[in-house]
Amino acid sequence: MKAQIQRLSSEHDRTQFDCGEPALNLWLAQQSLQQQQRRQSRTFVLVDIERPEIILAYYTLTISEVDGSSYPSRKSQPRRLPVIRLGRLAVAKALQKSGIGEFLLMNAIERANEVSNNGGGVALAVDAKNEQAAAFYRRYDFTPAPDAPLLLFLPLGDHLAI
Template sequence: MMTVRLDKNKHDRHYFDCGVKPLNNYLRVMASQQSQKDNTRTFVLEDSSQPERVIGYYTLTMTPIDLGALPDKLQKKHQNASSGGLIARLAVDKRYAKQGYGEWLLIDALNRLLQASETVAFPVVIVDAKDGALGFYEKFGFTPFIDSTNKLFLTIADIRASISD
């Protein structure tokens, strides 16, 4: 399996249905526009038998960090940091649900962000867990911010350590 950048001329975005309207609409309407404006990058996992079909996708960008919402130890360690990597969206089509694709997409997104952090340093990856996804992210080691239970982070150091294991 391999993710590729979303190609509006190749990928049938209207077929995609994860069951969450805002996530479906983002892929259908906004993802290509935001990529062209260099605001985000959306990567899709294609169905190998029908490459125009999107099994799932994720969108990456950068976001400001509220250092005060991190644990004290991280606040001190990263006191000069101003931004982190953001997994802005992650969704799997309902027809492919419960087959491990969400986990695969998350790991792929973390690998891409780890690679990016080697070029442009940032200390954390952030997600906003929507629609009951909190447990999914916590299973992979994400920790809630002090001021928001649905906004979670994972340090680049932890990602690096888990990948080298």
């Protein structure tokens, strides 16, 4: 299989994707393309280039902001901080535990750094669905908010080597 990450389009079959989490499947099938067309988010899909209509995994990025007091930093922060939010990340059941989640996360970090370098954003933020998901992100140096352990941040900028 030769995989490629593409921006979601109407050519991709969003209805057959199954990651085992109904909410993530339903969002992809019913809302992802609409939100993208309205410029509310960007969804990136992993496909096999021989069958590019089949989605193997996906993630979504949005521009957002967070309360500065939620950001894990020793320095005083402004009241509102710009962030790039990793809204969703899902891998088809048959491919879970294969390293694809890590591959997608690294791609999301690269894209978030590009956005940060060109338009601002102090961190890649993620609202982990549960403690298991939070543990996944902590393995990649995401730090939880002081008051919300499922809200995690990865600082962005030139100092971050990817």
